[in-house]
Amino acid sequence: MDLTPRTSSDNAPLAPRKRNRKWKYVAMLVVVASAGGFIVSQFLTSAIDFYCNVDEIGHRTGCEANRRLRVQGVVEKDSLKSGAGRTTFVMVFNHQSIDVMYDGDPGGIFQECIPVVAHGRLVGDIFEANRIEVKHSNQYVAANPDRLAQSKAEPCSQQAG
Amino acid sequence: MNSEAQAIKGVGTPATRMYGLMAIVALGWVLLGGLIFTPEDAVQGDAVRIMYVHVPTAWVAYLAFIVTGVASACWMIGKKHSLGFDRVAGASAEVGVVFMGMTLLSGSLWGRITWGTFWVWDPRLTTTAFMFVTYIGYLAVRGLGGTAQQRARRSSVIALLAVLEIPLVHFSVVMWRSLHQRATVLSPDGDIKMDGLMLFTLLFGVFGFSVLFAWLVSHRQRIMTMQDAQQTSALDAAVTERLKEAQV
Numbered sequence: 493m494d495l496t497p498r499t500s501s502d503n504a505p506l507a508p509r510k511r512n513r514k515w516k517y518v519a520m521l522v523v524v525a526s527a528g529g530f531i532v533s534q535f536l537t538s539a540i541d542f543y544c545n546v547d548e549i550g551h552r553t554g555c556e557a558n559r560r561l562r563v564q565g566v567v568e569k570d571s572l573k574s575g576a577g578r579t580t581f582v583m584v585f586n587h588q589s590i591d592v593m594y595d596g597d598p599g600g601i602f603q604e605c606i607p608v609v610a611h612g613r614l615v616g617d618i619f620e621a622n623r624i625e626v627k628h629s630n631q632y633v634a635a636n637p638d639r640l641a642q643s644k645a646e647p648c649s650q651q652a653g
Numbered sequence: 654m655n656s657e658a659q660a661i662k663g664v665g666t667p668a669t670r671m672y673g674l675m676a677i678v679a680l681g682w683v684l685l686g687g688l689i690f691t692p693e694d695a696v697q698g699d700a701v702r703i704m705y706v707h708v709p710t711a712w713v714a715y716l717a718f719i720v721t722g723v724a725s726a727c728w729m730i731g732k733k734h735s736l737g738f739d740r741v742a743g744a745s746a747e748v749g750v751v752f753m754g755m756t757l758l759s760g761s762l763w764g765r766i767t768w769g770t771f772w773v774w775d776p777r778l779t780t781t782a783f784m785f786v787t788y789i790g791y792l793a794v795r796g797l798g799g800t801a802q803q804r805a806r807r808s809s810v811i812a813l814l815a816v817l818e819i820p821l822v823h824f825s826v827v828m829w830r831s832l833h834q835r836a837t838v839l840s841p842d843g844d845i846k847m848d849g850l851m852l853f854t855l856l857f858g859v860f861g862f863s864v865l866f867a868w869l870v871s872h873r874q875r876i877m878t879m880q881d882a883q884q885t886s887a888l889d890a891a892v893t894e895r896l897k898e899a900q901v
Contacts, residue, residue, distance in 0.1 A: 517796040524790040531783045538774040542830045564830070600769030601697055609832055625768045630834040631846035632701060634692035 547588035598624035664875040672868035679861025686854035700766040707759040709858040710752045713866045717749025722816030725809035739805035744873035753785045776825040777833035784818045
């Protein structure tokens with residue numbers, strides 16, 4: 493039995509409108525599949541091995557010193573210097589350190605004693621970064637001036653990050 | 654209209670009204686607690702207040718997708734293949750996608766303030782984006798047409814596969830190196846490193862958003878029931894009309 497919706501002389505046929513609605517979802521699926529493919533490619537090329545630790549540069553596959561790297565470590569206490577549009581600091585991890593130079597202000601909650609991921613290249617003994625991301629911990633402590641003063645008096649270079 | 658549609662005069666019930674009231678009270682506290690009563694974080698300052706939205710919406714998105722998976726399994730396993738399960742699955746996925754979108758948006762704002770960037774392709778963010786896109790795909794498949802049972806069959810298979818992404822997203826920060834911090838409340842060592850009032854407000858937020866989820870899904874699945882009933886009645890009318898024509 494033919495149950496196709498009727499067309500009427502007054503109104504436009506109903507069937508094409510239904511078909512259009514279906515194509516809208518098909519188009520949505522194509523967009524979703526493309527986005528999914530792009531995300532998977534980002535996962536395989538970027539996310540799966542997001543950074544090297546400071547002590548792994550030149551010692552771990554994918555962390556060769558002659559390539560562009562993302563390096564993770566803690567900003568050493570009393571090493572941070574800013575001026576003339578440039579920020580320099582020492583990044584430490586597992587008793588290994590590296591000098592980092594960045595043109596600009598890193599932004600975020602960048603400060604001493606906080607883990608960061610620096611993107612860039614090793615030029616000589618200096619890591620020239622063009623992007624810095626702050627990696628905050630999973631600890632949430634109420635701001636307390638006494639505690640802050642106490643923590644500032646302690647060294648921070650051996651934080652695991 | 655068939656009896657199922659006639660039975661539903663509106664989409665509100667005493668239970669949904671109670672959910673709505675509880676959600677308003679709980680989220681009212683989260684608003685006050687999050688913005689006024691809870692302290693600043695020692696490192697992040699006021700940026701930590703985004704957590705009271707970001708974490709509960711992420712939790713509710715997980716919950717929503719688990720409900721979608723369980724309801725789809727119930728549809729598949731049940732002998733009657735009750736469409737009620739399919740509607741709960743669909744409604745829950747819709748709400749979950751909205752909450753996941755809120756998670757990504759609030760996380761992006763939080764990331765800009767703390768990390769210094771809106772987005773980074775690290776394991777947690779990448780797997781979350783993939784899960785978000787997967788469930789948008791799930792909703793697209795639900796809209797492809799066919800009968801309600803065909804819709805249920807197609808979407809239940811996808812829901813059962815997609816729910817496997819939840820552990821992948823949750824443990825991504827443990828399995829791979831991530832810029833995103835590890836879990837605080839659900840940390841593997843069970844040691845919650847959070848100020849007491851912050852934790853209380855966060856858990857209240859989880860409760861409030863969960864009740865909001867229940868309220869939204871209850872309404873949405875009842876609207877879906879009405880839509881399905883309307884479609885069925887239109888088909889019944891068409892069949893009756895053609896049968897009349899054949900008799901003439």
